[in-house]
Amino acid sequence: MRIRLKERRPETTDVMSFIFDLGGKQLEYRPGQILHYELDTPAFHDERGNNRHFTISSSPTEEGIVMFTTRIRGSGFKETLRQAPVGYELTCETPEGEFILRQGETRIRHVFIAGGIGITPYRSILRYAADMNEPLNVLMLYFNRSSADIIFRRELESIALQMPQFSLVNVLTEPEKGWKGEHGKLGETILRKWIPDPGGLSFWVSGSPGMVSTCRELLELIGVKEQNIRTERFMGY
Numbered sequence: 001m002r003i004r005l006k007e008r009r010p011e012t013t014d015v016m017s018f019i020f021d022l023g024g025k026q027l028e029y030r031p032g033q034i035l036h037y038e039l040d041t042p043a044f045h046d047e048r049g050n051n052r053h054f055t056i057s058s059s060p061t062e063e064g065i066v067m068f069t070t071r072i073r074g075s076g077f078k079e080t081l082r083q084a085p086v087g088y089e090l091t092c093e094t095p096e097g098e099f100i101l102r103q104g105e106t107r108i109r110h111v112f113i114a115g116g117i118g119i120t121p122y123r124s125i126l127r128y129a130a131d132m133n134e135p136l137n138v139l140m141l142y143f144n145r146s147s148a149d150i151i152f153r154r155e156l157e158s159i160a161l162q163m164p165q166f167s168l169v170n171v172l173t174e175p176e177k178g179w180k181g182e183h184g185k186l187g188e189t190i191l192r193k194w195i196p197d198p199g200g201l202s203f204w205v206s207g208s209p210g211m212v213s214t215c216r217e218l219l220e221l222i223g224v225k226e227q228n229i230r231t232e233r234f235m236g237y
């Protein structure tokens, strides 16, 4: 499907959302799915070529557009999009992926764990639940270095106000002076503190492959069963 760049939205100093116009066509997807993008003729080149996968960070309730959110680190692919004019055309494939809510799962308690850019699927899932007025029972532990690195902070805080069963815990690993919230490394101590009884909970982990592997091991250490953990590894980070 051909899509056109509609808007670039800076989220933090090095994270940007790219919003594409669907040109009046429908793109059916479930919150949490990913999309494959292909550039025709990139203005900048890199060894990974013209294709990338990104999680869809928009929600199906945001009609007429699709969005992804990424760290800008200078690859030719991202640089091309960062400098492209509004209206720039590219191709996306059919949405795919299983990091999604399954039938009946709106009734159980979830724990969403994200590191940095790993927030993208949760933004889609939570935006959708809030817009559809289908409250989700979620504890979210969101790990970042400093408060300036928290992506979608204001939006997530406002969803938490709208959905009382959604608790958002921003955890800083290198908190600045004056930070009154939670801090600490992703480790056994912090997980046991926030999840004293993991029985019956559904765990989701999203982020870089290293973060996801570490987190999975820690969850198993505190007693979470393998079948209650689903993961999304952002290969390439």
Ligand SMILES: Cc1cc2nc3c(=O)[nH]c(=O)nc-3n(C[C@H](O)[C@H](O)[C@H](O)COP(=O)(O)OP(=O)(O)OC[C@H]3O[C@@H](n4cnc5c(N)ncnc54)[C@H](O)[C@@H]3O)c2cc1C
Pocket (backbone or CB within 6 Å): 034, 048, 052, 053, 054, 055, 056, 068, 069, 070, 071, 072, 073, 074, 075, 076, 077, 078, 117, 120, 121, 232, 233, 234, 235, 236, 237
């Ligand atoms: C299922 C799935 C979902 C994904 N969802 C997303 C998503 O929602 N958002 C997203 O951003 N990515 C996502 N990714 C990863 C995405 O596909 C890219 O691989 C990733 O963003 C890296 O992009 P890039 O190759 O353009 O490199 P860039 O990010 O532009 O990096 C350029 C160069 O910097 C290097 N580099 C990497 N990390 C660092 C670092 N910490 N410091 C300095 N240099 C570094 C890289 O090796 C690379 O060569 C997902 C991947 C998968 C498989």
